[in-house]
Amino acid sequence: MKLIYTPVEFRSRNYIILLIILACLSIIGFIFFVMSYIEGHHVFGISNRVPWGMSIVITIFLIGLSAGSLIISSLTYVFGKEEYRLISRIAVFLAIVLIFGAMVGISLDLGRPEKMWRLFMFFILNNMRSMFALNGILYGGYFVISFFYLGSIFAERAGWTKKIGILAMIWAALVHMGTGAIFGFIEARPIFFSPIKPFEFLVAAMASGLGLLIIVVVSAFHFASRPFKKEPLFSLGKLLLGFTITLFVFVSIDKLTHLYSPYREPTLWLLTGPFTWLFWIFQVGCGYFLPILLLSHPRTRNTISGLMIASFSVVIGIFFERFNLVIPGTAHPMPFYPGKIEGMWGLTGSYTLTFIELLMCLGIFSMMGLFFILGLRYLELLPFIEKRKNTEDK
Amino acid sequence: MTRWAMVIDLDKCTGCQACTIACKVENNIPHGSPEEQRKQRDIYWNKVIAVTNGKYPHIQTFLIPMPCMHCEKPPCVTVCPVKATYRRKDGIIMQDFRKCIGCKYCMVACPYGARNFNNKEQEIKPYHRQDPPPEREVRGKWPFPRRTHGVVEKCTFCFHRIDQGIKDGKKIGVEVMPACVEACPSEARTFGDLDDPKSDVCRLLSSRVWFRLREELETQAKVYYLTK
Numbered sequence: 341m342k343l344i345y346t347p348v349e350f351r352s353r354n355y356i357i358l359l360i361i362l363a364c365l366s367i368i369g370f371i372f373f374v375m376s377y378i379e380g381h382h383v384f385g386i387s388n389r390v391p392w393g394m395s396i397v398i399t400i401f402l403i404g405l406s407a408g409s410l411i412i413s414s415l416t417y418v419f420g421k422e423e424y425r426l427i428s429r430i431a432v433f434l435a436i437v438l439i440f441g442a443m444v445g446i447s448l449d450l451g452r453p454e455k456m457w458r459l460f461m462f463f464i465l466n467n468m469r470s471m472f473a474l475n476g477i478l479y480g481g482y483f484v485i486s487f488f489y490l491g492s493i494f495a496e497r498a499g500w501t502k503k504i505g506i507l508a509m510i511w512a513a514l515v516h517m518g519t520g521a522i523f524g525f526i527e528a529r530p531i532f533f534s535p536i537k538p539f540e541f542l543v544a545a546m547a548s549g550l551g552l553l554i555i556v557v558v559s560a561f562h563f564a565s566r567p568f569k570k571e572p573l574f575s576l577g578k579l580l581l582g583f584t585i586t587l588f589v590f591v592s593i594d595k596l597t598h599l600y601s602p603y604r605e606p607t608l609w610l611l612t613g614p615f616t617w618l619f620w621i622f623q624v625g626c627g628y629f630l631p632i633l634l635l636s637h638p639r640t641r642n643t644i645s646g647l648m649i650a651s652f653s654v655v656i657g658i659f660f661e662r663f664n665l666v667i668p669g670t671a672h673p674m675p676f677y678p679g680k681i682e683g684m685w686g687l688t689g690s691y692t693l694t695f696i697e698l699l700m701c702l703g704i705f706s707m708m709g710l711f712f713i714l715g716l717r718y719l720e721l722l723p724f725i726e727k728r729k730n731t732e733d734k
Numbered sequence: 735m736t737r738w739a740m741v742i743d744l745d746k747c748t749g750c751q752a753c754t755i756a757c758k759v760e761n762n763i764p765h766g767s768p769e770e771q772r773k774q775r776d777i778y779w780n781k782v783i784a785v786t787n788g789k790y791p792h793i794q795t796f797l798i799p800m801p802c803m804h805c806e807k808p809p810c811v812t813v814c815p816v817k818a819t820y821r822r823k824d825g826i827i828m829q830d831f832r833k834c835i836g837c838k839y840c841m842v843a844c845p846y847g848a849r850n851f852n853n854k855e856q857e858i859k860p861y862h863r864q865d866p867p868p869e870r871e872v873r874g875k876w877p878f879p880r881r882t883h884g885v886v887e888k889c890t891f892c893f894h895r896i897d898q899g900i901k902d903g904k905k906i907g908v909e910v911m912p913a914c915v916e917a918c919p920s921e922a923r924t925f926g927d928l929d930d931p932k933s934d935v936c937r938l939l940s941s942r943v944w945f946r947l948r949e950e951l952e953t954q955a956k957v958y959y960l961t962k
Contacts, residue, residue, distance in 0.1 A: 377884075379854065379855075380852070380853050380854035380855055380883035380884060381836075381851065381853045381854075381883070381884065382770075382775060382853035382854040386838075386851070386853075387773050387774040387775045388774055388775060388776075388777075388841070388847075388849075388850050388851055389774045389847075390774075391838035391841040391842055391851060392838060392842065449837070449838075450835050450836050450837055450884075451834070451835065451836015451837075451838070451851065451852075451883070451884030451885055451886075452834065452835050452836045452882075452884045452885060453835075455816075455833075455834075455835040455836075456835060458815075458816040458833065458835055459815055459816065459835065459837075461816075465816060465817065465833075466815055466816060466817070467811075467812075467814055467815060467816065467817045469812050470812065470813050470814055470815040470839070471813065471839075472813065472815035472837060472839055473815035473816075476815065522839075526809075526813070526842055526843050527809070527845070527951055528809060528842075528843055528844060528845035528951065529842060532842075670842055674845060674846070674847055674948075675948070676783060676785070676798065676800065676846065676847070676947055676948065677783070677785045677796060677798055677947060678785075678787070679785040679786055679787040679796065680785065680786050680787070681783050681784070681785050682783075682784040682785070682786055682795075683783075683784060684771070684774070685781060685783040685847075686783075687774070689774060690773075690774070
């Protein structure tokens with residue numbers, strides 16, 4: 341079986357319409373970003389009690405997707421598993437698009453985005469003890485490495501690809517572990533503070549990245565009307581099952597340690613307070629239980645629809661895992677002094693997603709979608725399988 | 735070396751909030767609207783919390799004024815990626831608005847909730863001071879060029895008063911003190927140098943029982959509380 345990569349020739353009107361819609365949404369998002377920059381962050385749902393809002397949730401979600409996607413691509417280019425070759429190019433391209441979206445997400449959250457360059461003045465103007473500054477190195481390097489990686493893949497230099505692939509895989513793991521460390525090293529916030537956070541983030545990245553990759557690959561093949569082999573996807577489904585179970589174990593350990601210690605109010609509040617639905621239904625149900633059920637049940641695990649639903653629910657569940665980390669992590673009032681803090685200083689912080697924030701987040705997603713479908717159109721990403729006899733699909 | 739510290743006598747504090755008001759006036763902090771209050775977006779460099787323990791009739795209420803604790807090991811300085819928040823040689827933790835990029839990481843890391851995000855451009859009325867006192871010619875280099883939205887702000891122990899007092903050769907803590915200390919009607923607050931054994935701060939700390947907030951985090955706060 342030989343794979344030939346060709347640009348997808350989207351000729352239909354629907355493609356153009358989709359392109360225009362995505363471009364419009366991105367421009368609307370950008371306009372609202374400029375507005376929030378001029379007006380100040382009071383147009384967002386954040387407050388002094390909950391300083392990080394939806395843009396940080398989306399940023400860490402996207403970084404996870406990107407790192408996971410890049411790590412999955414190393415299955416082919418580093419470990420030499422030829423059967424996954426059909427998804428690997430797309431995985432690397434997807435990783436670049438997603439990390440770009442994540443960087444845009446960070447700049448949306450900054451109060452003064454024009455000073456973002458200060459984040460990248462390593463060792464000169466930066467405080468290198470800060471996890472944010474260290475992550476600046478990781479994100480910047482990640483961008484460069486993944487571009488070289490994609491370049492060597494396009495040039496079809498197998499030796500170089502393997503070398504850069506090893507570096508990219510390790511770097512991607514570090515990127516998301518560093519992102520976990522941003523939260524896990526903060527002792528003042530009990531829901532964040534956990535040594536297991538970097539590893540939990542890594543597993544979540546691989547699970548969500550693989551989930552998104554399955555969704556994207558299946559839909560790209562479907563909309564490009566190209567045949568594809570199903571078996572590699574089903575074995576990726578098994579991998580997804582493994583990641584999801586590991587993630588579930590990590591999250592359980594994290595929550596149980598917090599429940600075991602005497603100061604357990606914040607975690608109890610997360611599990612039983614106003615975030616109950618988001619936690620139990622969306623994070624646990626949608627993120628862990630449904631995919632584990634679908635991917636292990638013999639009737640659904642070998643069907644494309646079962647795999648797609650499982651991947652969707654993993655991606656959505658991990659989005660809510662991020663949400664349930666960032667927002668409740670800061671919303672619970674801090675115990676300044678033992679006892680009940682009266683009045684406004686003892687209230688839990690509230691966060692409501694505002695319309696502007698929603699449009700800005702939609703803007704990020706549509707911008708990434710735009711780049712992705714343009715990439716499919718103009719880059720050689722999607723393989724075309726020569727021997728049609730071997731494929732069963734379509 | 736000087737290490738500025740504050741001692742707050744909880745036995746004397748009546749919770750009148752004069753310190754909060756004095757701080758707002760001195761540092762030109764905007765008064766929040768009821769809507770901002772509801773959304774928890776109003777800026778307080780100094781707050782007074784009330785903590786109750788027990789149930790009626792066996793109830794005890796502590797009124798605890800909380801400025802920035804100016805920790806010896808400040809978590810906010812550790813996490814700031816751009817060195818916008820830093821520790822001065824005299825132990826005051828400062829925030830440089832020119833460097834601050836508004837990432838809010840320090841607000842997440844601060845265990846005392848002392849930090850506030852400036853969410854919007856403040857309206858300027860004729861009776862608003864646009865810059866904190868004293869005047870620019872007198873105070874020299876000032877880390878706050880202008881109150882601007884998109885940065886994090888916090889209590890500075892009224893460092894401009896201290897610096898000016900040292901320049902004028904006045905006794906800090908006796909003649910010159912932060913606005914909240916000056917405004918306290920019951921003289922619950924004392925300001926002074928921890929490294930000077932003759933200061934009022936050291937005298938109080940050696941003669942009374944004191945505690946610091948959230949000592950389990952080892953931040954070594956420099957705001958001490960004398961017990962009731």
